[in-house]
Amino acid sequence: MNLLASALVTDLYQLTMLNAYYAHGMRDTAVFELFVRKLPRERNFMVAAGLEQALEFLEHLRFAPEELEWIKGSGKFPGGFAEHLAQLRFTGEVHALPEGTIFFPNEPVLRVTAPLPEAQLVETRLINLVHFETLVATKAARSVLAAQGKLLVDFGLRRAHGAEAGLLAARASYIAGYSGTATVAAGIRMEIPVFGTMAHSFVEAHDDEAAAFERFAESAPQNALLLIDTYDTEAAARKVVALAPRLASRGIPLKGVRLDSGDLAALSRSVRRILDDGGLADATIFASGNIDEYRVHDLVAGGAPIDGFGVGTSLVTSSDAPYLDAVYKLQEYAGKARRKRSTGKATWPGRKQVFRHTDRAGRFEYDAVTVEGDEHGGEPLLVPVMRKGKRLGAPESLAAIRERAAGQLANLPERLRALEPAASPYRVEIAPALRKLADQVDHAGEEVPALLR
Amino acid sequence: MNLLASALVTDLYQLTMLNAYYAHGMRDTAVFELFVRKLPRERNFMVAAGLEQALEFLEHLRFAPEELEWIKGSGKFPGGFAEHLAQLRFTGEVHALPEGTIFFPNEPVLRVTAPLPEAQLVETRLINLVHFETLVATKAARSVLAAQGKLLVDFGLRRAHGAEAGLLAARASYIAGYSGTATVAAGIRMEIPVFGTMAHSFVEAHDDEAAAFERFAESAPQNALLLIDTYDTEAAARKVVALAPRLASRGIPLKGVRLDSGDLAALSRSVRRILDDGGLADATIFASGNIDEYRVHDLVAGGAPIDGFGVGTSLVTSSDAPYLDAVYKLQEYAGKARRKRSTGKATWPGRKQVFRHTDRAGRFEYDAVTVEGDEHGGEPLLVPVMRKGKRLGAPESLAAIRERAAGQLANLPERLRALEPAASPYRVEIAPALRKLADQVDHAGEEVPALLR
Numbered sequence: 001m002n003l004l005a006s007a008l009v010t011d012l013y014q015l016t017m018l019n020a021y022y023a024h025g026m027r028d029t030a031v032f033e034l035f036v037r038k039l040p041r042e043r044n045f046m047v048a049a050g051l052e053q054a055l056e057f058l059e060h061l062r063f064a065p066e067e068l069e070w071i072k073g074s075g076k077f078p079g080g081f082a083e084h085l086a087q088l089r090f091t092g093e094v095h096a097l098p099e100g101t102i103f104f105p106n107e108p109v110l111r112v113t114a115p116l117p118e119a120q121l122v123e124t125r126l127i128n129l130v131h132f133e134t135l136v137a138t139k140a141a142r143s144v145l146a147a148q149g150k151l152l153v154d155f156g157l158r159r160a161h162g163a164e165a166g167l168l169a170a171r172a173s174y175i176a177g178y179s180g181t182a183t184v185a186a187g188i189r190m191e192i193p194v195f196g197t198m199a200h201s202f203v204e205a206h207d208d209e210a211a212a213f214e215r216f217a218e219s220a221p222q223n224a225l226l227l228i229d230t231y232d233t234e235a236a237a238r239k240v241v242a243l244a245p246r247l248a249s250r251g252i253p254l255k256g257v258r259l260d261s262g263d264l265a266a267l268s269r270s271v272r273r274i275l276d277d278g279g280l281a282d283a284t285i286f287a288s289g290n291i292d293e294y295r296v297h298d299l300v301a302g303g304a305p306i307d308g309f310g311v312g313t314s315l316v317t318s319s320d321a322p323y324l325d326a327v328y329k330l331q332e333y334a335g336k337a338r339r340k341r342s343t344g345k346a347t348w349p350g351r352k353q354v355f356r357h358t359d360r361a362g363r364f365e366y367d368a369v370t371v372e373g374d375e376h377g378g379e380p381l382l383v384p385v386m387r388k389g390k391r392l393g394a395p396e397s398l399a400a401i402r403e404r405a406a407g408q409l410a411n412l413p414e415r416l417r418a419l420e421p422a423a424s425p426y427r428v429e430i431a432p433a434l435r436k437l438a439d440q441v442d443h444a445g446e447e448v449p450a451l452l453r
Numbered sequence: 454m455n456l457l458a459s460a461l462v463t464d465l466y467q468l469t470m471l472n473a474y475y476a477h478g479m480r481d482t483a484v485f486e487l488f489v490r491k492l493p494r495e496r497n498f499m500v501a502a503g504l505e506q507a508l509e510f511l512e513h514l515r516f517a518p519e520e521l522e523w524i525k526g527s528g529k530f531p532g533g534f535a536e537h538l539a540q541l542r543f544t545g546e547v548h549a550l551p552e553g554t555i556f557f558p559n560e561p562v563l564r565v566t567a568p569l570p571e572a573q574l575v576e577t578r579l580i581n582l583v584h585f586e587t588l589v590a591t592k593a594a595r596s597v598l599a600a601q602g603k604l605l606v607d608f609g610l611r612r613a614h615g616a617e618a619g620l621l622a623a624r625a626s627y628i629a630g631y632s633g634t635a636t637v638a639a640g641i642r643m644e645i646p647v648f649g650t651m652a653h654s655f656v657e658a659h660d661d662e663a664a665a666f667e668r669f670a671e672s673a674p675q676n677a678l679l680l681i682d683t684y685d686t687e688a689a690a691r692k693v694v695a696l697a698p699r700l701a702s703r704g705i706p707l708k709g710v711r712l713d714s715g716d717l718a719a720l721s722r723s724v725r726r727i728l729d730d731g732g733l734a735d736a737t738i739f740a741s742g743n744i745d746e747y748r749v750h751d752l753v754a755g756g757a758p759i760d761g762f763g764v765g766t767s768l769v770t771s772s773d774a775p776y777l778d779a780v781y782k783l784q785e786y787a788g789k790a791r792r793k794r795s796t797g798k799a800t801w802p803g804r805k806q807v808f809r810h811t812d813r814a815g816r817f818e819y820d821a822v823t824v825e826g827d828e829h830g831g832e833p834l835l836v837p838v839m840r841k842g843k844r845l846g847a848p849e850s851l852a853a854i855r856e857r858a859a860g861q862l863a864n865l866p867e868r869l870r871a872l873e874p875a876a877s878p879y880r881v882e883i884a885p886a887l888r889k890l891a892d893q894v895d896h897a898g899e900e901v902p903a904l905l906r
Contacts, residue, residue, distance in 0.1 A: 009616045012636075012648060014652075020669055023671070066641075070640070123652075128612070131611070157581060158581050158781075159580065162616075162617030166462065182465050185462050196469050197469070200795070201470075215473055317775040317776050319776060323770050328611075329653070330657045338657040340656075342653070342684075
């Protein structure tokens with residue numbers, strides 16, 4: 001059983017409901033939409049990510065023999081249920097925002113149209129994938145905006161919530177504009193550029209810090225970026241200056257140094273001076289250690305001579321807002337629009353489309369959410385990506401997705417680009433046609449009229 | 454390539470350092486310890502978890518052929534490096550706190566003693582596994598304390614950071630005292646009890662709420678727990694009362710209802726009254742929706758008639774403190790104690806042991822951290838679990854780990870059991886022998902004396 005592709009990465013209630021659907025012949029077409037109900041206070045926008053993994057999951061969805069055995073032996077289901085599951089494949093349609101698209105609350109990021117059991121079963125894993133990558137891409141975009149073009153690298157794997165989280169965080173941050181990751185698995189599986197320097201343990205394993213630097217540079221002649229804060233940062237910077245000529249004479253260029261603790265603003269300045277005075281004006285300074293977008297902003301805005309940042313825990317856990325209010329809701333079944341009206345959790349019914357309105361320069365002005373088929377100006381954002389369980393095209397390249405994200409960030413209204421909560425949120429209009437449908441659903445009881453299509 | 458067991462779930466710098474270690478013949482014995490530097494403000498203690506997954510990883514550590522090919526083709530390493538990696542296995546020793554042990558900052562939760570390259574390579578994944586399970590077990594223990602014996606179930610998979618996070622969160626919360634999880638994969642892979650009810654989509658897919666209830670009960674006769682907040686909670690409770698006699702006549706017992714939104718304190722009371730007045734005094738009330746340990750505490754302490762809670766996002770993301778300051782540091786190499794002294798990140802050197810002092814009733818009084826071999830009263834907490842790369846015994850059962858955690862929670866000083874930050878933290882003494890060793894390491898330069906053993 002491959003956990004990451006398993007149909008049992010789901011909640012038990014999905015199986016319980018499937019059993020009831022099969023028992024009662026409820027296999028009509030269902031439409032579910034995945035969206036975020038509201039933004040965390042710390043976020044002004046979101047960046048869509050995770051679609052590729054969601055499609056991969058749907059395309060290969062099936063129950064493995066040992067999974068079917070477990071279901072039969074669990075005592076939770078009647079005979080015959082496992083046989084239904086053995087046949088189950090995803091045969092539906094998917095519409096989605098292309099990855100890298102900026103979006104806002106109440107805008108579907110993904111829509112599934114499929115026979116009810118198929119569309120129901122996949123809820124848990126679809127949210128699990130799209131929620132997490134969107135969470136990290138959104139967090140990453142903030143440091144990208146703060147860094148003003150300086151190098152950013154994902155250093156977060158060790159504190160990511162498991163291996164898959166580390167891998168997907170590398171992908172999501174790369175989409176948002178990071179230059180790469182330290183996570184090797186992301187290099188081999190996703191062709192994301194991989195970066196790395198050295199750790200304190202390397203220095204500590206030597207009796208002499210300068211000897212450690214020399215050995216590291218010898219072994220990594222293309223990548224001689226030396227970690228200088230193990231004992232005394234400025235003293236170590238002087239050791240680097242003393243070492244550089246000997247390395248140069250052997251054809252090893254000193255790439256730079258890394259700071260990982262202390263007052264990075266002050267240390268970067270004093271180290272810069274030591275390097276410059278020692279003739280190492282080309283050596284770069286890379287900073288890491290408890291970095292987040294706020295520190296990136298302060299250091300960059302304050303003019304600290306830092307050339308790049310390793311961002312770890314805060315990025316991969318989205319530590320100031322570690323989840324989004326992402327849900328996947330039934331909006332139509334058997335041709336009738338549906339909605340839940342639970343207190344504080346009511347949803348807009350029906351199949352929806354999002355239209356984005358921009359000014360002449362392409363800058364976002366506002367979005368409108370309406371029912372599919374409603375004539376409306378602006379650019380429709382949801383596009384078909386899967387039909388009859390098959391993708392409509394090859395997976396998008398990460399390069400194309402990165403380019404989309406960069407373009408969208410460039411067109412974001414200025415007030416939303418700040419790290420602080422915007423005084424006024426981005427405007428997302430609910431169009432009259434959608435309001436009318438909601439009203440019809442609420443008041444027509446069992447006689448909801450046919451949808452606008 | 455199985456991501457979850459892959460040797461490339463690591464940072465690139467581990468490989469860069471390994472290459473240098475091999476190039477310079479640095480294969481002496483290294484001792485690394487995994488510990489947490491300080492507690493988040495929102496935590497008074499931690500519960501150790503993740504050792505089982507860490508040992509599984511170490512026992513099966515090897516580079517897959519396609520991983521070695523990637524390394525050869527990456528252009529980042531000289532010829533011969535991949536051949537070293539092809540031979541690499543974990544041949545070392547591990548000492549650890551048994552899972553379920555309560556522990557505190559600066560206390561090693563795991564110690565690795567192995568040839569330097571092996572001990573270095575595994576840093577990233579060991580932190581990744583132990584950090585996350587410990588994070589969730591710690592968070593879960595807080596709701597266990599708040600729930601005062603009421604049923605708790607993990608509902609978090611959809612907002613967990615990936616599939617592995619969902620699976621490991623189910624395990625970690627079960628260790629801490631949860632009764633089970635909604636995550637089916639945790640049932641099949643770890644034999645954790647799996648719970649589930651129904652979703653709003655099930656109700657919405659029917660034109661009539663009462664019909665949905667009846668169909669669900671028919672299809673899940675042992676598990677007729679009905680979700681009643683899709684439209685109007687109290688009205689739905691009355692529908693349940695009306696339905697119950699018909700179900701009873703067909704031998705289907707009504708198990709209870711689930712509330713998922715609104716004012717749970719008020720609704721649980723009004724629903725309880727409706728159920729009781731309708732002759733359904735045995736029907737239970739289960740609550741979910743934005744639940745965390747604070748809400749569990751308020752509802753339980755306030756006497757709300759709720760029999761159990763589904764806890765999701767807040768649990769699996771540890772949302773108020775989504776990471777711990779967990780690190781893995783070189784403490785000894787080639788027989789010499791080591792430490793880093795980076796600003797704010799200095800570590801205690803050498804191989805250590807933790808001794809716990811308790812009163813006559815077994816309640817924790819304080820811990821002492823000292824060098825291994827130092828004679829000290831109290832109970833030593835770190836035990837050997839792996840030698841020469843092989844476990845010293847079969848994996849502990851989850852039942853045994855749960856029992857240990859429950860016993861430890863019962864013996865926690867009262868001030869640490871509260872949800873609020875304790876006025877005074879638990880006392881962790883650094884013993885004189887350890888202070889002396891740190892002093893020797895700092896002042897002896899290259900002539901650190903032999904360790905106390």
